[in-house]
Amino acid sequence: MxxxxxxxxxxxxxxxxxxxxxxxxxxxxxxxxxxxxxxxxxxxxxxxxxxxxxxxxxxxxxxxxxxxxxxxxxxxxxxxxxxxxxxxxxxxxxxxxxxxxxxxxxxxxxxxxxxxxxxxxxxxxxxxxxxxxxxxxxxxxxxxxxxxxxxxxxxxxxxxxxxxxxxxxxxxxxxxxxxxxxxxxxxxxxxxxxxxxxxxxxxxxxxxxxxxxxxxxxxxxxxxxxxxxxxxxxxxxxxxxxxxxxxxxxxxxxxxxxxxxxxxxxxxxxxxxVYGIISRMLMFALFPILGITQGFIPIAGYNYGAQNFGRVKESIQISIKYAALLASLIFVVILYYATPIVTIFTTDPKVIAETPNALRWVFAASPIIAIQLIGAAYFQAAGKAKKALMLTLSKQGFFLIPLVLILPNFFGIFGVWVAFPIADVLSTILTGYFLKKEMNTKLIKTTDGIL
Structure with a gap:
């Protein structure tokens, strides 16, 4: 390898x-x-x-x-x-x-x-x-x-x-x-x-x-x-x-x-x-998407440094495609097998009753998170520290924390769980905007003839 x-x-x-x-x-x-x-x-x-x-x-x-x-x-x-x-x-x-x-x-x-x-x-x-x-x-x-x-x-x-x-x-x-x-x-x-x-x-x-x-x-x-x-x-x-x-x-x-x-x-x-179980599942279930993100960084970084922008653009598109496909499959598994998954962790009836739906809501936007993860990783690989920092922190810092503080006042505990997919969608839109702009401007030039 x-x-x-x-x-x-x-x-x-x-x-x-x-x-x-x-x-x-x-x-x-x-x-x-x-x-x-x-x-x-x-x-x-x-x-x-x-x-x-x-x-x-x-x-x-x-x-x-x-x-x-x-x-x-x-x-x-x-x-x-x-x-x-x-x-x-x-x-x-x-x-x-x-x-x-x-x-x-x-x-x-x-x-x-x-x-x-x-x-x-x-x-x-x-x-x-x-x-x-x-x-x-x-x-x-x-x-x-x-x-x-x-x-x-x-x-x-x-x-x-x-x-x-x-x-x-x-x-x-x-x-x-x-x-x-x-x-x-x-x-x-x-x-x-x-x-x-x-x-x-x-x-x-x-x-x-x-x-x-x-x-x-x-x-x-x-x-x-x-x-x-x-x-x-x-x-x-x-x-x-x-x-x-x-x-x-x-x-x-x-x-x-x-x-x-x-x-x-x-x-x-x-x-x-309940959140303890969900947070462990987030790390475990999304490991292949995180692996693709880590694998993408040196490829994008090397080719960006070499000004092979066509290869950078290709690596972004392929990484997003593969990561989105895997994330969609993971969401389907969570959607249909949430309850059996939860019973592996505990026998507490209160936790078993609440966790499956909470798990489904937290993973609800997972099919689109590839855009956010790969987009933020691209700006890191390209050495654009300010944008990389902003986009890396966008989900938790800009969106999820305010939503967790606001939504439970109106929707109770459900407001906590629904904050996760909303934050995913908003951070994906933000990252997608900057990534598309970058691909349509900076990444149109190339030294190897590939677009």
């Missing part, structure tokens, strides 16, 4: 997209399966309140650990260009600075999480009967977040080195470890929420050990003590490029806070459990 950079500009777009999208899809699949099975285990073996507790806690841990992902993405760009320019010293200094940034910032946020755990849980929506299991889950897992942050940062650097298979293994390891330990700690030993947190924490640490092993024994970036010196120009460059990624995660965290508080106000604890 490995390809050379030159092939991005010459090989058939359909074949290229398959080669690029498949590894990305497999990695996302394992990550989403891990979260999905984890939710099933806590729902079936502990109860629906456990799903609600996990739904409250995970956005906190992912927000902190996303610092690592943002630093990995931003620094990975700096590092890749340094490697391409044969400047290995800059590449190594960049990597060392990424390690220091990630560890320091993640540890700082973890300390805040430890000292202000109650306030943080309340902020993210832990209310009523959710508080106790959320606190039990939060205490062990917060200590493992620096390891998760370093894993997310390191994974991007592994990809930047061109070692995609190792990056994939780094995502697979925590999935297997977490599932096995869930069975031992929750089912066999009866440790409840603490066991679930312990299993998750150990899985993060095992991922960290694999990433550490890679950089010690397999990486081309052999670091020396001299590289571990804060380099302000490199730090500035990493920070600027990391901003888009961390902004997106920040908006997702704000959305989680608003959703959890709104759901509790209008539906109580079980409505947060």
């Amino acid at each position: 490995a390809i050379s950079a030159e092939e991005l500009g010459t090989e058939d777009i359909k074949k290229l997209l398959m080669k690029q999208a498949l590894p990305a899809s497999i990695g996302i699949l394992f990550m989403s399966v891990n979260i999905l099975i984890d939710t099933i285990f806590v729902g079936q073996w502990i109860g629906s309140l456990a799903i609600a507790a996990v739904t409250v806690v995970l956005p906190i841990t992912f927000l902190i650990s996303s610092l690592g992902m943002a630093i990995g993405v931003g620094g990975g760009s700096v590092l890749s260009r340094a490697l391409g320019a044969k400047d290995r010293e800059k590449a190594k200094t960049t990597f060392a600075n990424q390690i220091m940034m990630t560890f320091i910032l993640a540890s700082l946020f973890v300390l805040l999480g430890i000292f202000f755990s109650t306030e943080m849980l309340l902020l993210f929506g832990a209310k009523g009967a959710i508080i106790a299991p959320a606190a039990e889950f939060f205490s062990p897992i917060i200590l493992s977040v620096p390891f998760l942050a370093l894993c997310m940062m390191g994974n991007n650097i592994i990809r930047a080195e061109g070692k995609a298979k190792f990056a994939m293994v780094a995502m697979i390891i925590p999935a297997f470890v977490n599932i096995i330990l869930d069975i031992i700690f929750i089912k066999t030993m009866g440790l409840g929420m603490f066991g679930a947190a312990l299993a998750t924490s150990i899985s993060y640490f095992m991922c960290f050990l694999f990433v550490l092993w890679f950089f010690v024994y397999k990486s081309e970036l052999k670091l020396k003590a001299r590289h571990f010196k804060l380099h302000l120009p490199i730090l500035k460059e990493i920070t600027e490029l990391s901003f888009v990624t961390f902004s997106r995660q920040g908006v997702i965290a704000v959305l989680a806070i608003i959703l959890n508080h709104t759901l509790y106000s209008y539906g109580g604890e079980h409505s947060i459990a």
Whole structure:
């Protein structure tokens, strides 16, 4: 499946997209399966309140650990260009600075999480009967977040080195470890929420050990003590490029806070459990569309840089077509099998009664989301940071958050669920407008004669 950079500009777009999208899809699949099975285990073996507790806690841990992902993405760009320019010293200094940034910032946020755990849980929506299991889950897992942050940062650097298979293994390891330990700690030993947190924490640490092993024994970036010196120009460059990624995660965290508080106000604890199931299904069911989006970016970016605008346009059209087809098939499955899907997660009659229709509404606009995802990814690939940021944040930041704040005042809990497809439609229209304008102006020129 490995390809050379030159092939991005010459090989058939359909074949290229398959080669690029498949590894990305497999990695996302394992990550989403891990979260999905984890939710099933806590729902079936502990109860629906456990799903609600996990739904409250995970956005906190992912927000902190996303610092690592943002630093990995931003620094990975700096590092890749340094490697391409044969400047290995800059590449190594960049990597060392990424390690220091990630560890320091993640540890700082973890300390805040430890000292202000109650306030943080309340902020993210832990209310009523959710508080106790959320606190039990939060205490062990917060200590493992620096390891998760370093894993997310390191994974991007592994990809930047061109070692995609190792990056994939780094995502697979925590999935297997977490599932096995869930069975031992929750089912066999009866440790409840603490066991679930312990299993998750150990899985993060095992991922960290694999990433550490890679950089010690397999990486081309052999670091020396001299590289571990804060380099302000490199730090500035990493920070600027990391901003888009961390902004997106920040908006997702704000959305989680608003959703959890709104759901509790209008539906109580079980409505947060309902959303916990839906959010896991969103990640799991849409993994092939997200994989196509990830596979599309290097193809579009390379050909845009080479001014092969005809190939860029072709890659946009093919990616949207394939992603829309898959998204439509996924929606059909959700439409007809929503109830059986929900019963896999829980036996709580209230949750089973509410979740299927909510799931259908949240997925209602999924056949058109390919335009929004591919469109935003195009502007990222083309290096148009402002438009990429605006369109990436458009669904959650511009539309979904205001709709979740407004619609429940008129429609109750139904207003929360219907906000999702409305936000999808509005963000797709916005992205489609800018994408069509770009394709009719910028992408009409080409150096290879293909339109």
